[in-house]
Amino acid sequence: MRLPAVLPPILLAASVLAGRAADAPDFVREVRPILATHCFNCHGFDAGARKAGLRLDERAAALLPAKSGAHAIVPGHPEASELLLRVTDSADPMPPAETGKRLSAGEVDILRRWIAAGADYRPHWAFTAPARPSPRSATSAGFGNRSTASPWRGWKRRACGRRPRPIPPGSYGA
Numbered sequence: 001m002r003l004p005a006v007l008p009p010i011l012l013a014a015s016v017l018a019g020r021a022a023d024a025p026d027f028v029r030e031v032r033p034i035l036a037t038h039c040f041n042c043h044g045f046d047a048g049a050r051k052a053g054l055r056l057d058e059r060a061a062a063l064l065p066a067k068s069g070a071h072a073i074v075p076g077h078p079e080a081s082e083l084l085l086r087v088t089d090s091a092d093p094m095p096p097a098e099t100g101k102r103l104s105a106g107e108v109d110i111l112r113r114w115i116a117a118g119a120d121y122r123p124h125w126a127f128t129a130p131a132r133p134s135p136r137s138a139t140s141a142g143f144g145n146r147s148t149a150s151p152w153r154g155w156k157r158r159a160c161g162r163r164p165r166p167i168p169p170g171s172y173g174a
Ligand code: HEC
Pocket: 035, 038, 039, 040, 041, 042, 043, 051, 052, 054, 066, 067, 068, 069, 070, 071, 072, 082, 083, 086, 087, 092, 094, 095, 096, 099, 103
């Protein structure tokens, strides 16, 4: 049997997206410390100390064109992002040569992968606490509310080889 023609592109897109997500460094744990140590002095929240009109501590500001008109960050495109060009530029590096500081190859790689994955400023979902769903109030009438009674009922019917029966509205006092 041949695969339907739509499948390969879907599978490819899924694997690319999965690869991207797995590859994306976490902003709070990995990216922010690099920017905070090396860039925020001159491209941070302090407008008085800010250089080239470039602010890197907030996503919306970081995506705006800087003084030269170049975009420091172009999400998804490290090769077009001035930030990445400057941290790897030997003639005109960032941080500036007179600071005597330089990003390590590992730090540059984290920034490159972060921009390639979309330059997200939020913590990675895996490190955020899951939000607690609001509990459904149990009804005092009947023997339980829908959220506990209905899955059990469907399971029982499936286990007996029958299809789950739709639950009529208003049953179980819900
Ligand atoms: C000591 C101050 C200082 C630090 C620290 C610093 N920069 Fe800069 N940055 C400047 C100055 C001054 C300019 C404007 C002159 C220039 O373009 O060289 C600039 C310009 C830039 C530009 C170009 C803006 C434009 O107008 O196109 C980028 C991108 C940039 N910095 C990124 C960074 C990054 C990323 C870091 C941290 C890795 C960093 N800078 C750290 C002072 C700093």
